[in-house]
Amino acid sequence: MAATIESSPLTLRIVAECPVTKARVCDLILPHCTVNTPVFMPVGTQGTLKGITVDQLEDLGCQICLGNTYHLGMRPGPDLIEKANDLHGFMNWKRNLLTDSGGFQMVSLVELSEVTEEGVKFKSPYDGKEILLSPEKSISIQNSLGSDIMMQLDDVVSSTVTGPRVEEAMHRSVRWLDRCIAANKNPHKQNLFAIIQGGLNSKLRKACLDEMTKRDVPGFAIGGLSGGEEKDDFWRMVTLSTDHLPREKPRYLMGVGYAVDLVVCVALGCDMFDCVFPTRTARFGSALVPWGSLQVKQKQYAKDFQPIDPDCQCPTCKRHSRAYLHALFKSDTAAMHHVTIHNISYQLTLMRSVRQSIMEGRFPEFIQSFMKRMFPSRDQYPSWTVDALASVNITLQ
């Protein structure tokens, strides 16, 4: 192929930077549309967002959501999705898609997975056959899925694991990154992100950062966190990572979705987030609100005729009361959809408010009032949030 000036499938425009914290507002220009960051990306694991149509998702203002390589690679499989004009065509989602590599599921969902230099060996839960997910295979599937952002296959180790395994996984992830880059058939249409590993060890993280930032990838994810580790360790690794990631490339913090975590990690310099929590918890009747969460199925809401959040503008809150939803959970699955829509709206609206406040130079004030609303009193603020925000010049009042 002759060398030409190729248009990059990703352009990051930094729109505003908070003078106090490490927060930024960006426009992430991707093949299907522009994504405004900081952004929360809902997770549509199997090519669908649990009961929500693509129109409803679009109407909520979602610009990018996730699909899952492991699940979709199993069912319906990459060949069928290719025939359907890739995952966008299959789902009929016209905006952006991000697919993860399948690595996390391999380790967290599947029995007897064995990691070697080659890849991850495991037994398919559907027919018991042995499958090898290698960097090449993962990228091949993701190429078929046609996502706008693909994730490298990383050697995933639980954040609670210590010892030589962590270092081994970090080095291997670097080698797998190179293999993924080489295997990407569509570098002009699909963006491959690296995933920084290194567990909770600063030295290893730094080493990983040094190595991976040498590769010319369009974006970086911070991986290996959000897996049950202490929050004190968590935030330190996040901020270490953003300190050493290039300013002009997006930073994706994987698996982070609780409101407090989102706000703090934006302050620490992250741009993109994903988490199954908001959509999963919705199906259990748990509605996310600025003061925490509201368990709609609980008896106390049976006669509560207010909407979930009187200030919320989502379709659910504009039309239905807590009491109606409480009762509907006994009659129809649509109750789950109502709460799912509300929760996605909550997350997206939160990010929009964060973005607005950064652009208007009042992010520090936003953080203060956000925390005040979320917690009954100052001494209930989790200590890690106090420390993390202090590290970026915010003293919580």
Add this chain to the structure above:
Amino acid sequence: MAGGRMQLELSRVVQGRSRLGVLKGLGRTGQHSLEVPGCLLYTHFGTVPHLTQDTLHTLRNLPSVTQVTLSNIAEHQEVLEEFKDGFRKFAGLHDTVVYCSLHDPATLCPTGYTTNKTVSVWGSGGRIELTVAKFMALQKTVQPDWYQSMADGETWQNSTSRKRVRKSVDRTLAHLDECLLVHQKSQELDGVEVFGVVEGGDILEERVRSARETAKRPVAGFCLDGLQTASMDQRLRTQLITAVNKELPEDKPRLLQGVGRPDEVLACVEAGVDLFESFFPFQVTERGCALCFSFDISPDPERAVLELSEEKDAAGDTKQNGDLNHDDQTQMTSFEINLKDKRYQDDFRPLVEGCGCYCCKNHQRAYLHHLLVTNELLAGVLLMIHNTSHYHGFFSALREALAKDKLDLLKTRIFNPLNFTDATKTGMKDGLCASRPHTG
């Protein structure tokens, strides 16, 4: 008169029995109307199954009458009483007429719990016993625009004795009289319509007796109960309904409960029924199937020939019309395709070519197949949208057929066991192979 301004305006009566017209004067202010023959909008507690208002309103031409049932509502009586403003407002319903029935037509209740003074409904927490007093208290709380009076319809089982059938007729009349008494004294129910319920099991004399007696009462219309799909074959049903309708005033509507299959609907319209409950699309959805029978009555001889010679294996995993196991309402009919079937794995066509619903405009069979195989919630949403749309399309075609004397053509569509979706005008070959995988 117990009620308000409901009025049936018939424009045609075909062959002395099938009626075409409009039911007018519906709702508190009388501004709504419903074309007949027609169906009501089936809901669980005010929600069309699986759908939020956004997904519901992708459907055009929704029936103007929403059906709610006491089996969903009874357990929430206290909440509604505290709310005070009626069910429609509580549920955040759009501008619609609310009709309150006793039972959910999609579920058969356990039998043996009815007494002389009570009937029972089953909510999520178990059985709730209703006296007329409690029944009417519920109506005052729900504040529907129209409701059926309390009835004992527990005659649908084959083993029901003559004595039991007679009892159901007597009790139902007694309940009706008591309901009307309370109704007339209740200011909250001013302007609300009441339907009497005709019982009688499968015994002709009892049916006639029930109809005659009910017709004497000041009701706005009639529910025909105990004729559910599971209870008897269509021949008997037609016979009984015909006899019943002879006793009922022509200018009042007749609502048949518990019958929804297109072939049965057609036969019952021919017997003089005006209104049906639309639970059938829900049942089809719950078994992962999509309605795709043709109700096209535009004359196209070429297409008619092609359809008759459609592949037999298109209906391979369905039962033939008329062979339906009466005891199992969950069994697939020949009006639908089973999207879980492997043959749809790479079928990139819409569920029904030419269907304008949200599902068919945006998604393909292969995607629905995937959603079903992976147990995804969206399957129910999309199928409910399509099945509801298709079913209403059928009723629309039915009315058109009555208007244009094309009922026979519609009958060949509906009663043809190899009935499948039409070929598109350009894709005739594909239409023939309705079952073959078609890669895009």
